[in-house]
Amino acid sequence: AVDLALWDLKGKLLDQPVYALLGGPVRDRTFCYATGNDTDWQLELGFQAMKLARPSGPVHGEAGMARTVDLIERTRKLIGDSVDLMLDCWMAYDVEYTVRLAERLRPYRLKWMEEYLVSEDFDGYAAVRERLPWMTLTTGEHHHTPWPFFQLAARRSVDVFQPDIHWVGGLTACVKIAHIAAGAGLSAILHAGGNDQYGLHFTCATPNAPWAEFFVGSPPGVPLEETADLWHPLQRAVPRDSSIAPAPGPGFGLAVEEEWLTPAL
Numbered sequence: 001a002v003d004l005a006l007w008d009l010k011g012k013l014l015d016q017p018v019y020a021l022l023g024g025p026v027r028d029r030t031f032c033y034a035t036g037n038d039t040d041w042q043l044e045l046g047f048q049a050m051k052l053a054r055p056s057g058p059v060h061g062e063a064g065m066a067r068t069v070d071l072i073e074r075t076r077k078l079i080g081d082s083v084d085l086m087l088d089c090w091m092a093y094d095v096e097y098t099v100r101l102a103e104r105l106r107p108y109r110l111k112w113m114e115e116y117l118v119s120e121d122f123d124g125y126a127a128v129r130e131r132l133p134w135m136t137l138t139t140g141e142h143h144h145t146p147w148p149f150f151q152l153a154a155r156r157s158v159d160v161f162q163p164d165i166h167w168v169g170g171l172t173a174c175v176k177i178a179h180i181a182a183g184a185g186l187s188a189i190l191h192a193g194g195n196d197q198y199g200l201h202f203t204c205a206t207p208n209a210p211w212a213e214f215f216v217g218s219p220p221g222v223p224l225e226e227t228a229d230l231w232h233p234l235q236r237a238v239p240r241d242s243s244i245a246p247a248p249g250p251g252f253g254l255a256v257e258e259e260w261l262t263p264a265l
Contacts, residue, residue, distance in 0.1 A: 003170025004198050004252075011251035018252050022175065022205035029243040030203050032194050032212045033084065039075055041220035048242040049084035049111065050075075051213070057092035065097075069104050076108040085109070089116040091142065095124050099131045112136040112160065119143050125157035138162050141191040145169055146176040153184040162213075164191040165198050174202050182208045189213065197253055200237060200246035214239050 011018045019025050033049035034042040042050050055071055056064030068087075076085060087110055093101070098116040105113075113135060117124045119142040129137060140162035143149060146169070149161050161181050165174050178188040187208050193199030194212035203209045218227035224238040237247055247253030 001166075001170075003172050004165070007171050008251035008254065015250045017246070017248065017250060018171070018201040019205040019246060022202070025204045026207050027204065029245045030194075030200075030212045031210065032214050032239040032242055032244040033086070034214055034216050034239075035088065035192075036216040038216065038220050039078055042216060043079060043083075045216070045224065045239070046241045047214075047239070048082070049086070049211070050079070051086040051088050051114070054087060054089045054092060057089075058094060058097045065101055065104065068101060072105055072108045072110070081109075084111040086111045086114060088114045091115055091118045093117060095127045095131075098128050102132050102135050106134075110135070112138045114138045114162065115141055119148070122148075122151055122155070122157070125152065126155045129155075129157045136160070138189075140164075140177075141167075143168065146173050146180060149177045149180050153180050153186060156184065159186060161186060161188045162191045163188070165193065165202060167191075171198065171202055175206075178202075178206050178208060187211075194237075194239060194244050197237065197247055200244065201252055204246050212239075212244055214244065 007018050011021055033051060034045070034047040035051045036042065037052055039050060052071060052075060054068055056067050072087065079085065085108070093116040102113060116128065119139065125139065137158040138160035139158050140149065141164050143163065144167060149163070152158055161177055163174055163177050165171060168174060168177065174190065181188045187210060188206065189209060189211045190199045190203060190213065192213050192215050193203050194214035200212065203212050218224060237244055
């Protein structure tokens with residue numbers, strides 16, 4: 001929080017957006033994918049890529065694996081071949097389960113499998129990489145500080161880093177992580193990077209951050225424009241046609257509205 005506040009302050013003092021402080025925008029709008037399992041609604045919103053949450057894990061045995069395969073199969077049939085599809089495993093698997101599931105999902109052309117092991121299992125990530133050389137692998141949401149990303153890069157255990165700008169140490173840490181990724185020929189796509197201006201400014205100015213993730217937390221049928229401020233008062237941006245851009249203005253383009261403030265008693 002302090003790191004982000006200092007970047008915002010610097011931008012306001014210099015009357016520059018944060019993405020300009022990072023070197024300037026590398027694209028006008030960033031491709032944006034949706035996270036959530038309301039696939040029909042995400043297609044209606046115009047998303048051209050989407051990520052599903054896994055419905056089960058090793059504790060559910062073969063029946064659980066079959067449920068995951070069925071979900072991916074049904075989703076691929078619904079979205080067709082032109083929409084990218086990813087699976088978020090949220091630290092639920094072990095090495096063997098990850099490999100077996102990936103092999104069963106291979107016909108459905110996943111864009112990537114994400115965070116299939118607990119974050120500290122660096123040997124496990126290396127083992128999965130060795131056994132699944134053809135699969136795009138990602139992780140990083142639950143890594144803290146740039147140091148774990150250096151270890152992953154040194155072993156080339158994954159293809160995409162996914163730090164959370166609020167959990168990893170702020171914008172400064174994310175810039176370091178993007179440099180580590182660039183040196184290894186990898187990408188850095190923030191966890192929920194499309195859901196607030198902090199992530200959007202980083203993504204706009206980072207060449208090897210080609211996508212933004214947008215968690216769709218609103219009910220199906222409710223336009224995102226009607227829910228963004230309620231769900232996250234610092235959003236001030238919604239994706240359109242599977243792309244998104246940061247807010248203009250100095251700093252992160254944010255302001256504290258007077259009506260948000262309550263006088264102290």
